[in-house]
Amino acid sequence: MMVEDRNIRRLGIAAGGLAILLIGGAIAHAQTADRSVWTGVYSAEQAERGKAVYTDQCAACHGASLAGGDVAPPLSGSTFLNNWNNTSAGDLFERISTTMPQSAPGSLSGKQVSDVEAYIFQANGFPAGKTMLPPAQPMMAGIKIVASKPAG
């Protein structure tokens, strides 16, 4: 309910702000505002790659089942979903790419980060689609993380 309201508001803002842009651009932007992790924003193949990166780079602290540990938060389930609800895939990308792994922050490539993110999305039950998550933060800023599957 609340989420829908926000989307409507964002669409309104987007439409208003884009009045001076080309029609095609406005349509693309409107689609972006609609995108959430429930619309198939990563591919199954990408998640599989991400799992390998995760196993090598992340699992030691966050656990094989993404359940977290004493010094690392869970990357799955209720705690994760709620702490990231209403942020964007780009926000999560930035957090991972600038701070992880804690022993060597900044060492993962953009592709590795987006692959890991695809795996995290898969583990949290978000559906796979045909496109891959892009390997850079600005390109996924419009993909909203929404904890609960929107109705309909």
Add this chain to the structure above:
Amino acid sequence: MTGISRRSLLAGTTSSLVLSGLAAGGKAAAPGQSAGPTAPDTEWRYYAADQANTRYSPLDQINASNFNDLQVAWTFKTDALGSRKEYQLESTPLLIKGRLFTTAGSRRDCIALDGATGELLWMHRVDEGQRALNSPRQLSGHGVSYWTDGTKERILYVTTGYQLVSLDAATGLPDPEFGTHGIVDLKRDFDQDIDLVNSDVGLHSTPLVAKDVIVVGASHTAGDVPATRYNVKGYVRGFDVHTGRRKWIFHTIPLKGEFGYDSWIGGDADKAGNGGVWAQMSADEELGMIYIPVEQPTGDEVGLYRRGDALFGESLVAVDIETGRRKWHYQFEHHGLWDRDIPCAPILCDIPHNGRIVKALAQPTKQAFLYVLDRTTGKPIWPIVERKVEKGNVPGEWYSPTQPVPSKPPAYDQQGVSIDDLIDFTPALRAEAVEFVKNYKIGPLYTPPVISRPGQWGTITVPGLQGGTNWPGGSYDPESHIVYVYSKTQPSVVGVVPNDDPKVSDFAFVHGIEGMKPRPQIAMGSETSGEFRMPPPPRPAPGQKPGGMPAGFLVVQGLPLLKPPYGRITAIDLSKGDIAWQIAHGETPDNVRNHPALKGLKIPRTGRMGNLGPLTTKTLVICGEGGFYTNEYGVRGAMLRAYDKATGQEKGAVYMSAPQSGSPMTYMLKGKQYLVVAIGGGNYSSELVAYRLPGKA
């Protein structure tokens, strides 16, 4: 008008510490720092207010009638400290003579701020390179400690790379008389030879200052899949605050011939590591004792190489401040298999019992028992009874036949799992949960971990591996003798799997789930030990249902497996040993409020999981929320909430941009009461936020 009553000042150890703090602060108050017309300045000299760890302040300018009027006085963003942002600022700052002191930022720099404005006064940093990246405890830590003789003032902190630093509080410059140029290398003079760069030891906690001694513990990489059973031993040491010279060491894993060695079978103590003290500690200078909460020896869920009761694992140990000699100890769990390190400092409290005032202590724990002991003798205030417990099926494991169970006070969070504890928002969800747990072992608190296999992936342990209560610990009101403690209801799966890969671990069994290849848990960043970093060959995961959650995810349709509350604050009356009140703490999470299966249902506030320390004042218990939620304006954030400390009734709440990540503290400065809390998490990087009431500062 501040509420420092004569009664509270005279009511026992805790308050006498407050008194001495005030006296010292008052005496040293600089010109230009004149107190307001009605209220003298106060201080916050220790991580949790005082050496007793009460996290209590008798201030009441901020109270139930005005809490909702609080405004942000200033914020301090820590992004520029260290080479990258931090999102997990766990500090509680100190406030001394108008200056706030804390560690902050991803490099764990030490800073001083103006308590009224948040202006940066000085900053100290040590760039430790790879040594810091290898540390098992990264990021900014819990803060700093303070020492003064009335003239000299020192700020003490432990770096990420495990060095003890002594700074002049006025300037932030290292004390040239302390160690080498103000630094003591804690990896030396440790009664064991360890590598200065790669060894697995560090410390998040603040050192404890008692008299002229600085007490420093140790922490290690989490031990679910320990790389080696021969890990660094987490001894505790006392250092002279003037010179940095080591005064004493306490062997948390006893040497041959020392007390406690015989509690180990087959000389396992010679080899075992860990047994660190990563929690905060407490001190009673009058009794001349410090109280150190010890974690397990190596192996959080598997005890193959630490057979026996294995002192001083999971024990609270009282030692002499000046000599480090053991006075008494109490073991809360024998040979634990549930990662139940003692995570926080015991609260020292003088409580009425059988018609007299007893010098006691109350220890919050991961297992959600509050253990109450006489702090002079270590004897329980209420009987603690050894109860028979079940044995598991891990080959070669040693099982304690009994575990100690307090008769009072009652557990303050859920312990163990039964069908009745499963999610029951709707009959369909309950039915799904009942099916779900058929693939796991469930039972009471001390149900042992089992070998993981399809059909029984492991034991669902509640409280989970992260507690119950974790590192922030509790709070205590010395006037009413009530302990306030936050805890979360967060189950964990503890399965055990065989391991034959020495590159993963030299343990024959480790914590894990069948079908998921265990990963080595190594000191972060120790790529130098390349052999431990080789990725294992992928192997099929029978635990993974196609398209579903892998085994080990304790969720039902994305919702927590267990009934709420997921987080709570409990008031425990130590004059009776009973629970006075208990409330859900934290707004209902978004995915519960918006879940399609729960549409139309009226669900009371569920509370939130987190690691939270409450603050107690004259009238209120104040605690921020542990997780984000999206409010009625569509804005993400969390609330700092205030409860009537007598009843638990909520009296007010103010918005924070992110959840509480470090426990709040308070002080009076120039007639204004401030509340300062560390926040951050998710996509919101760390900051300190100071609140005060409106009006001219």
